[in-house]
Amino acid sequence: xxxxxxxxxxxxxxxxxxxxxxxxxxxxxxxxxxxxxxxxxxxxxxxxxxxxxxxxxxxxxxxxxxxxxxxxxxxx
Numbered sequence: 001x002x003x004x005x006x007x008x009x010x011x012x013x014x015x016x017x018x019x020x021x022x023x024x025x026x027x028x029x030x031x032x033x034x035x036x037x038x039x040x041x042x043x044x045x046x047x048x049x050x051x052x053x054x055x056x057x058x059x060x061x062x063x064x065x066x067x068x069x070x071x072x073x074x075x076x
Contacts, residue, residue: 011073
């Protein structure tokens, strides 16, 4: 069953979140320091992000990958 109520994260919104967290585009999640990881998790809380049911990793890592995909998505 897919989640139909998940709102789409916009290109500029994703880049804004990454800037607030202090992450660069296409940076590996495992290179982030603990403060950045906790800020990513707080942003996931504010966004209302839930990781996939059969996820193999943390919610922060999945939200970070979600942000990276949204931030690099072609606009227009």
